[in-house]
Amino acid sequence: MGDMYLIRALIFDFDGLILDTETPEFQSWQAIYQSYGCDMPLSLWTTMIGRGNDDITFDPYGYLESQIKRSIDRDVVRAARRARMMEMIALQPVLPGITNYLADGKQMGLKIGLASSSSSEWVKGHLSRVGLIEHFECIRTADDVIRTKPDPELYLAVLKEMDIQPQEVIAFEDSANGAWAAKRAGLFCVAVPNPMTSSLNFDHVDYRLNSLADMGLSELIQVICDRSHIT
Numbered sequence: 001m002g003d004m005y006l007i008r009a010l011i012f013d014f015d016g017l018i019l020d021t022e023t024p025e026f027q028s029w030q031a032i033y034q035s036y037g038c039d040m041p042l043s044l045w046t047t048m049i050g051r052g053n054d055d056i057t058f059d060p061y062g063y064l065e066s067q068i069k070r071s072i073d074r075d076v077v078r079a080a081r082r083a084r085m086m087e088m089i090a091l092q093p094v095l096p097g098i099t100n101y102l103a104d105g106k107q108m109g110l111k112i113g114l115a116s117s118s119s120s121e122w123v124k125g126h127l128s129r130v131g132l133i134e135h136f137e138c139i140r141t142a143d144d145v146i147r148t149k150p151d152p153e154l155y156l157a158v159l160k161e162m163d164i165q166p167q168e169v170i171a172f173e174d175s176a177n178g179a180w181a182a183k184r185a186g187l188f189c190v191a192v193p194n195p196m197t198s199s200l201n202f203d204h205v206d207y208r209l210n211s212l213a214d215m216g217l218s219e220l221i222q223v224i225c226d227r228s229h230i231t
Contacts (some may be wrong), residue, residue: 007225010113032064053142108217
């Protein structure tokens with residue numbers, strides 16, 4: 001079936017698109033902040049979503065210290081927050097529509113890749129745990145590039161590995177930073193925001209869905225092709 005489409009590949013983000021790791025990460029920080037009697041503003045947090053660690057300017061430890069006007073034991077806070085976050089992530093199901101898209105993409109003969117600003121250990125560990133890792137023929141993470149999203153380098157690395165042109169690919173992203181990376185690499189980009197990212201500006205994407213469960217892959221490809229005058 002692959003010959004029917006000029007779309008030859010799909011590239012997925014990971015955090016917040018395949019698995020909602022972003023809500024547990026925010027909520028685990030929020031719990032820490034509340035234990036000190038203050039709040040972590042969502043508006044500050046969302047500016048970081050989709051970026052790699054090297055690209056993040058906001059320091060949640062420093063911000064907490066500035067709120068309570070004293071220093072904290074960062075190692076203790078780090079361990080407590082991470083334990084809480086991992087417990088919450090372990091309870092998260094794969095997000096709606098993902099498994100159908102992966103299965104349908106394979107059936108259509110499309111190449112399937114993944115581009116994430118997180119570490120290889122994080123991405124591959126979770127993908128293995130939820131039984132999805134074998135769906136991806138190419139996975140590129142923060143460990144493989146110099147610049148993470150919103151820089152296009154991650155997407156360009158996947159395109160090179162899969163030997164495919166940007167105009168033959170649909171990228172799926174939940175964050176504005178990730179979508180910028182995809183568009184700067186020349187890909188079609190479909191935004192699938194989650195509760196953490198739904199308030200962000202996605203004017204730069206080609207299409208937006210509330211959930212991948214809202215539209216089948218073949219229908220989405222048709223919409224993208226129609227909008228782009230590809231026949």
